[in-house]
Amino acid sequence: MSSSAPLPDLDRLCIHTITTKSWDVETAAKKFSAAGVKGITVWRDAYAGRDITATGQMLRDEGLSIVSTCRGGFFPGATDADRQAAIDDNRRAIEEAHQLGAPLVVLVCGAVPGQPLVESRQQILDGIAAVLPDCEATGVKLGIEPLHPMYADSRSAVNTLGQANDMCEQLKSSHVGVAADVYHLWWDPALETEIARCGKLGALFSFHVCDWRSPTIDFLNDRGLMGEGVIDIRQIRGWVEAAGFKGFNEVEVFSNRLWAMDQDEYLKLIIESYYQHT
Numbered sequence: 001m002s003s004s005a006p007l008p009d010l011d012r013l014c015i016h017t018i019t020t021k022s023w024d025v026e027t028a029a030k031k032f033s034a035a036g037v038k039g040i041t042v043w044r045d046a047y048a049g050r051d052i053t054a055t056g057q058m059l060r061d062e063g064l065s066i067v068s069t070c071r072g073g074f075f076p077g078a079t080d081a082d083r084q085a086a087i088d089d090n091r092r093a094i095e096e097a098h099q100l101g102a103p104l105v106v107l108v109c110g111a112v113p114g115q116p117l118v119e120s121r122q123q124i125l126d127g128i129a130a131v132l133p134d135c136e137a138t139g140v141k142l143g144i145e146p147l148h149p150m151y152a153d154s155r156s157a158v159n160t161l162g163q164a165n166d167m168c169e170q171l172k173s174s175h176v177g178v179a180a181d182v183y184h185l186w187w188d189p190a191l192e193t194e195i196a197r198c199g200k201l202g203a204l205f206s207f208h209v210c211d212w213r214s215p216t217i218d219f220l221n222d223r224g225l226m227g228e229g230v231i232d233i234r235q236i237r238g239w240v241e242a243a244g245f246k247g248f249n250e251v252e253v254f255s256n257r258l259w260a261m262d263q264d265e266y267l268k269l270i271i272e273s274y275y276q277h278t
C-alpha cells in the first residue's frame, strides 16, 4: 500500500453518529471524547426530539467539534409540491445546524427513478439556489456529496467529483462546496485531478473515510472499516491534503456486521484502523 501522506493525527479524527448508531448522541459524545476523538458529525435522527441548542452545547462541553450534520438534499421531485417540500426540509436542516452550532450540512442530492438525470441535476441546482439565502443568513454551508453511480436511480444524480465541482462553479457561492467520500469516489480515474480542482475552487469542505469490501454483500450497509477493503485511503488523503484540506477525517460506516458487535470494542477498532489505514 502506498503511503503518500504521513500518519493521521488523532486530533483530526471525527466519527459520524450513524457509525455507532446504537449509541444515542449523549452516549456517543461521552465515548468518543473519552477515547480522544475530537470531532463528531451528527445525523439528524440523533438530535430528533431533543433541544437542539442544548445538544450542541453538550457536545462542545465534551470537547467535541461539531463538524457537520447529515443530511439535507433530495431536491429532485416529480411534482412542484415534492420539490417545494424538499426545499422546506432543507431550510429546516440549515436552521437545525445553526441551532446545533454545526458549520455544514452534507447533501445527498437526490434522484427520482425514471426521471432523466439531467433534469434531476437541474432541480438540484435550483433547490440549492433556493436555500442559499438561509445559508447566508445563518453562516451554515452546504456540502454536495457525490454518490457512487450505483445510487444514481434514487439517491443522487451527482455521481462524480467532477460533477460536484461543476455545480460549485455554477452556483458561485462561498457557502457551497463538496463532501468527498472515498466510498463513492475511489474508482474514478479523474479523482486526483478533480480533488486538486476542488481545492483550487476553495470547495473541499469535508472528507469521509471507510472502505469498499470485496465482495460487498449489501450496497448500503456493508461498508468496511478502513483497511478492510480495496481503497488506498492514505493515498487519497494525501491528494486531499495536497489540495489544501485541513479539516477532519470523518469515519462514516454503515455496516450491519459492525453495528452488531460490542460497540466499545468497535470504537477501539475504529481508532486502530484510523491509525493503520487512513
Ligand code: ZN
Binding pocket: 145, 179, 180, 181, 208, 252
Ligand atoms: Zn459520506
